[in-house]
Amino acid sequence: MPNGSEQPTAYGEGDLTYEDYLRVKDLLSLQHPQSEPPHHDEMLFIIIHQSYELWFKLLLHEIDTATQHLHEGNKLQARHFTNRVVEIMDLLTRQIHILETMDPVDFLQFRDRLAPASGFQSIQFRQLEYALGLKDESYLEFFDDESTKRLKQRLEQPSLRDAYYGMLAQRDNEIPPKTAAPSQDEDPDEAILHTLQELYEDPSSQHPLYLLTESLVSLDQQFGLWREHHVRVVERIIGHKRGTGGSSGVEYLKKTTTKRLFPHLWNIRTYLEGDRVNDA
Numbered sequence: 001m002p003n004g005s006e007q008p009t010a011y012g013e014g015d016l017t018y019e020d021y022l023r024v025k026d027l028l029s030l031q032h033p034q035s036e037p038p039h040h041d042e043m044l045f046i047i048i049h050q051s052y053e054l055w056f057k058l059l060l061h062e063i064d065t066a067t068q069h070l071h072e073g074n075k076l077q078a079r080h081f082t083n084r085v086v087e088i089m090d091l092l093t094r095q096i097h098i099l100e101t102m103d104p105v106d107f108l109q110f111r112d113r114l115a116p117a118s119g120f121q122s123i124q125f126r127q128l129e130y131a132l133g134l135k136d137e138s139y140l141e142f143f144d145d146e147s148t149k150r151l152k153q154r155l156e157q158p159s160l161r162d163a164y165y166g167m168l169a170q171r172d173n174e175i176p177p178k179t180a181a182p183s184q185d186e187d188p189d190e191a192i193l194h195t196l197q198e199l200y201e202d203p204s205s206q207h208p209l210y211l212l213t214e215s216l217v218s219l220d221q222q223f224g225l226w227r228e229h230h231v232r233v234v235e236r237i238i239g240h241k242r243g244t245g246g247s248s249g250v251e252y253l254k255k256t257t258t259k260r261l262f263p264h265l266w267n268i269r270t271y272l273e274g275d276r277v278n279d280a
């Protein structure tokens with residue numbers, strides 16, 4: 001670039017460009033509306049779903065790293081990554097509302113073209129659930145052989161929840177390893193609740209663990225909020241119509257909003273007493 005120009009000057013020796021590095025051409029060639037002629041809003045619909053899938057890819061990347069840190073007992077490093085997951089989930093929760101700028105009748109003009117495709121078939125979403133600890137095997141039957149194989153691998157790997165409760169069990173012999181990864185349907189586990197009560201009633205005694213635990217609560221909350229915002233948007237757009245994936249639609253989605261990744265971290269609030277050790 002000429003001297004004195006306002007234009008940026010080239011930095012470095014290589015000839016890598018922004019377009020090449022990010023494969024922008026490839027990325028921008030992946031939007032193919034099904035409607036004929038293409039309905040204006042179908043571009044929004046495609047791009048919003050594609051961007052979710054990209055973020056899901058990053059979420060899996062971050063969750064795997066957080067899980068690995070938990071296995072190694074690195075609480076604050078794990079929290080560094082779970083905090084990032086919380087921020088991304090927050091963005092994803094807000095992002096769903098862009099779809100509300102689409103009039104219900106506009107969506108109906110191309111919705112039939114999408115069937116039987118549905119977010120229900122998002123393999124990365126199921127991988128996310130499994131990676132976090134919601135290991136519901138009944139979803140496997142909806143995927144082809146290759147996807148089922150990938151999902152089964154996820155099912156067999158320890159999840160973030162497994163790693164967290166495993167870490168608690170290592171610290172506290174009272175927690176039997178078998179009950180270290182409780183499912184959401186199980187009754188409160190006394191040993192885990194006891195450990196958590198100690199932690200919550202005196203956070204400064206184990207501050208890294210406390211910070212990590214609260215980050216997991218935020219993560220759980222954000223995941224649940226995404227479900228709630230999604231179902232609200234779905235109801236606003238298609239009411240109580242059946243889903244393109246074949247479910248009852250809003251009725252099915254409402255039932256998923258009660259799923260919790262770390263039920264004990266919510267339960268413990270009920271049992272806390274206000275007389276903290278360091279306030280005495």
Ligand code: HEM
Pocket residue numbers: 048049052053096099107118119120121122125230233234237238242243244245246247248249250252253256
């Ligand atoms: C017009 C907007 C949308 C509508 C009307 C809609 C509708 C639905 C419906 C009815 C279901 C239930 C399954 C079925 O029978 O199809 C579903 C599931 C799902 N959708 Fe959406 N959706 C919309 C946008 C999105 C977006 C932007 C995403 C982002 C990836 C998404 C992801 C999902 C996921 C992951 C599920 C499975 C949830 C579960 O089984 O827990 N949806 N959607």
